[in-house]
Amino acid sequence: MRSVVLAFVFVFVFRAAAYDSLDPNGNITIKWDIMSWTADGYVAVVTMNNFQMYRHIMSPGWTLGWAWAKKEVIWSMVGAQTTEQGDCSKFKAAIPHCCKKTPTVVDLLPGVPYNQQYANCCKGGVVAAWGQDPLSSVSAFQVSVGQAGTSNKTVKLPKNFTLLGPGPGYTCGPAKIVPSTTFLTPDKRRKTQALMTWNVTCTYSQFLARKNPSCCVSFSSFYNETITPCPSCTCGCQNKNSCVKSDSKILTMAGVNTPRKDNAPLLQCTHHMCPVRVHWHVKLNYKDYWRVKIAITNFNYRMNYTLWSLVIQHPNLNNVTQVFSFDYKPLVPYESINDTGMFYGMKYYNDLLMEAGPLGNVQSEVLLQKDKNTFSFKQGWAFPRKVYFNGDECMLPQPDAYPYLPNSARQKSLPFLTLVSCVLLVIFTAW
Template identity: 80%
Template sequence: MTHLTIPGEPIPYIISSLSVFSQVFLSVSAKKKNMGCKTCVPLIQKHVAKERYLVAQAELKFALYVALAVLMLSCQAEAYDPLDPNGNITVKWDVMSWAPDGYVAVVTINNFQMYRQIMSPGWTIGWMWAKKEVIWSMVGAQTTEQGDCSKFKGNVPHCCKKVPTVVDLLPGVPYNQQIANCCKGGVVAAWGQDPTAAISAFQVSVGQAGTSNKTVKLPQNFTLLGPGLGYTCGPAKIVPSTVFLTSDRRRKTQALMTWNVTCTYSQFLASKNPSCCVSFSSFYNDTIVPCPSCSCGCHNKGSCIRMNSKKSHSRGINTPRKDNAPLLQCTHHMCPIRVHWHVKINYKDYWRAKISVTNFNYRMNYTQWTLVVQHPNLNNVTQVFSFDYKPVVPYHSVNDTGMFYGTKFYNDLLMEAGPDGNVQSEVLLQKDKSTFTFRQGWAFPRKVYFNGDECRLPPPDAYPSLPSSASMISFAYLMVAGTYTLMVLLIY
């Protein structure tokens, strides 16, 4: 028979202890009645205190156990990025007017993530209505399915589904179907890269809903794809109404009602494998440290395409699929993206590194890509040559992280796998002589993120190392001998 146990003390033990106490109490009472013992009362008090202590100790352990379990569950439910602790996507609903049977709301999707954007094919948002609401019409977006609207006569709603799924409209739709910040195919830039493009919006007219602040029921169970998995959305919460400025900026208006939904990203929910890897090389060592084997998992190895094969040049190979399934070039690491960091030149007061990003996915090009690197010398960046650069400083006391991204209309598009599927730049850093060294892999980054996902680095013991002292001495002797021989030949 199994028992519910508390760490350290099983519950049956407590019950048995109480039974022992009762037996002791009865026996002591009998002795007191028969013998008139004067020491019985202190003995009973001692046993009572002991049993109370055991019970209190067991209850405390049980409470700590429950608190620990709740803490673990809450940590798993909410994502946290140490380099972007406040990053999230906030979906804001502003009720702008009441309708005879509902309301008209403007829904705004704000991407407050510093270096994680939503790429093509864009965002998909869904929710569950609290009552029997329908969507009469939409501007700037559309639902993917209409649902069963057979009970409506005359005007037929845009969507009658209990759980609608909404996507953005594509660029170029007629003006009467557009509102501000809509119709970008669901593509939303990262806040740190372009705040003006880190927003998307649409208008929805809701029927069979409440017509006042007291009767409106908030939608539930929000979901967000951006464009794949990884986002978890919390419940809708009523917040102070949004305030708007008129075009002449002389008058303020406000929404009739506002609620927010906060969605956070977790790489573990998005994929069990990384989506990128990192390789290293240096001028002081001929060894190129490749990405670890199967860095991103080898589950796609059976369908990969060899470089320069006939299939790699076939028509339609770059056509993306609806499920965004990759078609990778055959490599030992099997990652869609490889980042290469090369320590290029050492100057007296500066040193230079070259960064290359290569795409091995034939079905995906990366628009408005971002590359985040953590390195202690990024606090002294002197020049970045063909990428744009911005420090990422979530904690003001530490400046060791920076974001590289493509220059607009020049290299902000990373093409599909092939001859054009790479971008590269160089960064010049000023030395801090108190910390700078080439020893023990110091010149290589601590962490690398591509499009917000952490890349897999080689193991530290594989980093390019400085030549040993014996090799340096042999090299020096060889240089001296060569110089002496050359002088002799020139003289004679």
């Protein structure tokens, strides 16, 4: 009984951690379509669709793994490759591409020969978010599988799917047989369908990806000189001893900006020790509008953020009038609430957030129309409720530290005291 309760608690906690209220239907779906039978197996097309609105897979790209149900081997692949061949010593004539029980597959890099390419392949494993670029949110490859069975009844579904993209955080469910995929011929006059199809759904959990946040948020405003910084050690201070100052001579050494295989960061020394900081500045106040400046700063000397995205939840985002130097798209997780928007870089202009240094930042300004029923500068209303960078939620300052309006109670008491003084002066003068 105790084990059942523990299992229930684990499932509940995992689902809660993986659930994203701003993207409730977001997932990566891996579709496996058997297109033809061979002498000892089949040829399949494996398609990875990223249905997440604002979380993409950045360089160095996705890594897909699974465990064969029987003694399958991979004879050949187009558009991808396995990282290891495994022990193929029992094969004499033709040598398979991979004989491992648990193969690990990666995408090919751009520029490979044409005969090794497949549609939507060869992007180095980079897959855009569906909400940002639907056409680039797909990755695919072709695989020829042997010793697998040659009919729907003899083929066994692979097990234990894993997806890394490019780090941990994704959990994949079991493969499930679904209705066969239909395809339209190039002349669009005839439909064909796969001989067999199964799907695997993978969901992301920031809780599983890392124990500390990967970004933080700071605030400032025109009506208060106080800047609310990121909290100290927001992203953990385990890199405190290896961080470098912005004027350190180590930054002139060759190769210091080269990413490492273990993705170890080289952070600029800050009190928050985060790779990324988002700053929200309430800049101007007009009669019917108000203006906000947003700045994203990269403090990691070993990381370029490609296809970066910034998601912000604020009640006045339902009245965005103009966004300068960023692309913007509203996100509507609930039909009746439009308080969330996605900002991302303009293609070939600022869609690459450079590593730490003089060029390691991107900035924009947002003009918003006031909603007279709700707009206020009081009690931190002008600051966002949630901020996500590249799909991970950033740590916000404590509400009691937000820039506040000048104390109006004190200003209101002065005229009252002046009035009392005047009354008393008149009384004494009359005497």
